Amino acid sequence: MNIDEIKISKATSRDIGRIVEIEESSYKDPWPREVFMVDYLFNNSAEYFVAKVKSKIVSFIGIWIEEAELHIINLAVDPENRRNGCGRFMLSFAIDLAKRRRIKQVYLEARKSNDIAQKLYFSCGFEPIEELKEYYQDGEDGIRMSKIISMDEEPNI
Numbered sequence: 001m002n003i004d005e006i007k008i009s010k011a012t013s014r015d016i017g018r019i020v021e022i023e024e025s026s027y028k029d030p031w032p033r034e035v036f037m038v039d040y041l042f043n044n045s046a047e048y049f050v051a052k053v054k055s056k057i058v059s060f061i062g063i064w065i066e067e068a069e070l071h072i073i074n075l076a077v078d079p080e081n082r083r084n085g086c087g088r089f090m091l092s093f094a095i096d097l098a099k100r101r102r103i104k105q106v107y108l109e110a111r112k113s114n115d116i117a118q119k120l121y122f123s124c125g126f127e128p129i130e131e132l133k134e135y136y137q138d139g140e141d142g143i144r145m146s147k148i149i150s151m152d153e154e155p156n157i
C-alpha cells in the first residue's frame with residue numbers, strides 16, 4: 001500500500017461490516033456490530049471516516065465532537081496494511097478536521113499496554129493528561145492523552 005493511494009471519506013452504513021472486520025482483527029475486546037450501528041445511527045456527535053485504497057477499506061476512525069473538543073474514540077488499521085503510515089495519516093486527518101472546525105483540543109484513550117498506539121500519539125504531539133484506573137472491561141488501566149490544536153499551523157493534508 002502506498003500512502004498516496006489512500007482516500008478518506010465519510011463512512012456509510014454499508015461500510016459498517018468492513019469496519020467491524022477491522023475492529024475484530026485489531027482488539028481482543030472488539031465493539032460488536034450493534035454498538036457501531038447504534039453509535040453511527042443515533043449518536044449525533046459521532047462521525048466515522050474510512051480510508052480506502054483502490055476502493056478497499058483499510059482503516060477507520062471514529063470521533064465524537066463534544067462542545068470544544070474532538071474525542072477520538074477508535075482508530076484501527078487492517079493488520080495487513082500496518083506500518084505503512086496509514087495510522088499517522090488518519091490521525092493527521094482528525095487533527096486537521098479539528099483545525100478546520102476551530103476545535104481547540106483533541107483527546108483519546110489508550111490501553112496502558114498499547115505501546116504502539118502511544119508511540120504514534122506521542123509522535124503526533126499528544127501528551128498524557130490522566131491515568132485511568134481499571135478503565136477497560138478486563139481491568140486494564142488506560143491513559144488519556146490530549147493535543148492542544150494550534151490554529152496558526154497550516155493543516156497537514
Ligand SMILES: CC(C)(COP(=O)(O)OP(=O)(O)OC[C@H]1O[C@@H](n2cnc3c(N)ncnc32)[C@H](O)[C@@H]1OP(=O)(O)O)[C@@H](O)C(=O)NCCC(=O)NCCS
Nearest residue numbers: 026075076077082083084085086087088110116117119120
Ligand atoms: C495503532 C495503529 C492504528 C497504527 O497504525 P499504522 O498504520 O501501523 O501506523 P503507522 O504506520 O502510521 O505508524 C505510525 C507510528 O506508530 C508507531 N508504530 C506503528 N507500528 C509500530 C510497531 N509495530 N512497533 C513500534 N512502533 C510502531 C511508530 O512510531 C510509527 O512511526 P514510524 O513509522 O515513523 O516509526 C495500528 O497498529 C492498529 O490498528 N492497532 C490496533 C488498534 C489500536 O491499537 N488502535 C489504537 C487504539 S488506542
